[in-house]
Amino acid sequence: MSRFSDDVYNRDAPVTLQRETSHFFGFVYFRQVKDVSVKRGYFQKSLVLVSRLPYTYLFHSLLQIIAPEFFEKLEPCLEAVCNEINQWPLPVPGLSLNLPLMGVVLQVRIPSKTDKPGGSPVRAMTRENLLPAPTVLPTIHELDxxxxxxxxxxxxxxxxxxxxxxxxxxxxxxxxxxxxxxxxxxxxxxxxxxxxxxxxxxxxxxxxxxxxxxxxxxxxxxxxxxxxxxxxxxxxxxxxxxxxxxxxxxxxxxxxxxxxxxxxxxxxxxxxxxxxxxxxxxxxxxxxxxxxxxxxxxxxxxxxVQSAILRRNLLELTQSFIIPLERYMASLMPLQRSVTPWKTPPQIRPFSQDEFMSTLDLTGPQLTSVLKGDWMGLYRKFFRSPNFDGWYRQRHKEMTQKLESLHLEVICNADLLGWTKDKSEVEIVDLILKLREKLTMRINWSNLIIMTIFLNLKNKARRQQLQVKDGILDKLDAFINSIISSLPVDLQTVLNTH
Structure with a gap:
């Protein structure tokens, strides 16, 4: 998967199914057969499938199909399998995929973060009349x-x-x-x-x-x-x-x-x-x-059925615990009216454990869970765990991207050309620098010719797949070009050099 498609995939996939960057998931099919000609009395062989995607059932099914023939035909089998897998479409959360493999079609659907929690993956699948009939995997990541x-x-x-x-x-x-x-x-x-x-x-x-x-x-x-x-x-x-x-x-x-x-x-x-x-x-x-x-x-x-009951109960328990945290986290987001085109976006307020704990009497888990006990003690210990740290960093990142998207929209809806009429060239160029910084992944500063920061920069909004309204990025590009055309020819030449 390319880096760009990773970002698109992770944007739409549930956080529990996003691609890992620091770990691999390994899936093993092991066979042991009696063989008196071998010193230990058994012939042993394993087939290992490695991926950065945590799709337990999908890879389990792949090994069940591939391994028996691999043990008979060895490398030629793997070569044929790899050729087939190379033709598969990239994983897209929310879409049903038909994956042909060694005469079998696996039909899977990768959950999307917009799916209803605890919903049925089978009902969400797109029904197609395929020959041969597909092997439908009702879920690709949940165990019994x-x-x-x-x-x-x-x-x-x-x-x-x-x-x-x-x-x-x-x-x-x-x-x-x-x-x-x-x-x-x-x-x-x-x-x-x-x-x-x-x-x-x-x-x-x-x-x-x-x-x-x-x-x-x-x-x-x-x-x-x-x-x-x-x-x-x-x-x-x-x-x-x-x-x-x-x-x-x-x-x-x-x-x-x-x-x-x-x-x-x-x-x-x-x-x-x-x-x-x-x-x-x-x-x-x-x-x-x-x-x-x-x-x-x-x-x-x-x-x-027992598993469905169990999973639903655990899901509701986790949601009862996390909803107060999500509600409090949302309150840390600056008001939309505080986002203006002339200033950098306002900062997200820091998470205060004491402030959060004070909200539990009115908005705590007791509103949605029948379980009694020391919920506050559980939260206090959760705050010291890696799971809280990971959750907070992920939510803070998402909220920051949301602020960036809102800022872009506010900029594009403002009368920026009118603003430039009574401004000096230095002020206009400074505005362009800030706007280009919005759209670029990084800035390569130069002390000699500051305008060369625009050389070979990638579009940040597209790179991070920010959720902005249709036409916003095109509108911003058009605005930048309009401002550049109003500047002296020598500055236009520098700014238009890519």
Whole structure:
């Protein structure tokens, strides 16, 4: 993807699905076949797919299609697959895409930030009569939450809080699949809030950060690790939160629920499944949800329905928490009438934690959530987490871009030509400099000939895809050209040189 298309994609995609710049997502298909001719008794081979886009289900489906034939035909298979993928359209949030691959058509729809939270991706798809009939992926990023959490349903409130606060967590699972799915389910349970901390769905002793993460001389980092090696039980004893998962067992007609245990009991390799932590939740358990899910299991309600109920509940819980923050953040935005063409845009007011806390009595989460507890204590701890820092920086960036867009519109709707009539050449050129700065990505200043700052500069508004009204940028370009034409010929020559 080109850098320009990255900006367009990230502008329209939900923050949880935006392209990563500092990390890759790796998806692995592993095959192990008995082979007596091999020293270890098994022939093992893996196929790895790497991307900066967090599309779990899409890449899982790709590997299911590609891997079996790859193990038979090897490189020629990959060459054919790459040729097909090269013909795919770029990902566009909000549009249904038909992706042909090895005789199969995958129909997917990447969610858009304008989608209704919790809406059905299947209903939003564009129906087409295709041959062969497409394989419709109802979602490209969500896991089966109920399957992942069925043994910890009575502790969902704790899991949600730990993820919201970005606490250091180790998931010890019996297999890489369970480890990976559980970690991905955990970080997605605070959606639509993005999990801004690091997470490793499958971490091994061969990872480069192994020594850093297992040291006892410093506090664990804000990260969620998924592991399978029993060796980690001893290594991670100093971590504050450890989920020891086993194979799902049934207690009558219900999945057996693991217990919360003291960290001091995590000592031996045969440690029983459980949540080893001293964490005390700020909010009370949602007993109505737990009862509903357990009753649904008894009634053999389909897992996808159980997952939908669970995801909807977690979504509403996160929204109840984040809406007061969004409302307060919006109040920090300068009034539109304070944006004038003759001054730089006014500044966004700084975020005051005390001021925000004072708004909770009237606009707090108790208005939309039935859960009781210490909401204020939860907010105070959230303010110290990487998730708050990431959320705030993202929202501040969006608001700054909105101010830039408003400023451009105000400039273009002003009588700037009338303003220039009684101004000197220096003042007019200074105005052009400021307007060009609005439209350019960066300024290359020169002490000798200041006018050469216009050479080879890219359009900032188009570069950042600022949301301005149709015709605004063309209008501004026309205005700049009108001003330039009113200046002496020598200045026009410099300004028109590109």
């Amino acid at each position: 939450l109920f399957k992942c959490f069925q043994s910890v349903l009575i502790h969902l409130q704790m899991l949600w809080e730990l993820m919201l606060l970005g606490e250091p967590v180790v998931v010890m699972a019996p297999s890489p699949t369970i480890s990976s799915e559980t970690v991905l389910a955990l970080v997605s349970c605070i959606s639509p809030l993005k999990f801004w901390c690091d997470f490793r769905p499958y971490f091994t002793i061969h990872d480069s950060e192994f020594r850093e993460y297992t040291t006892r001389t410093q506090a664990p980092p804000n990260i969620v690790l998924g592991v399978t090696n029993p060796f980690f039980i001893k290594t991670f004893q100093t971590w504050p939160h450890i989920f020891r998962l086993g194979e799902t067992k049934m207690a009558g007609d219900l999945p057996k629920q693991v217990k919360v245990k003291k960290l001091s009991k995590l000592k031996t390799l045969d440690t029983k499944p459980g949540i080893y932590t001293a964490y005390k939740t700020f909010l009370h358990k949602d007993k109505i949800l737990i009862k509903r899910l357990l009753k649904g299991f008894q009634r053999k309600r389909p897992s996808e």
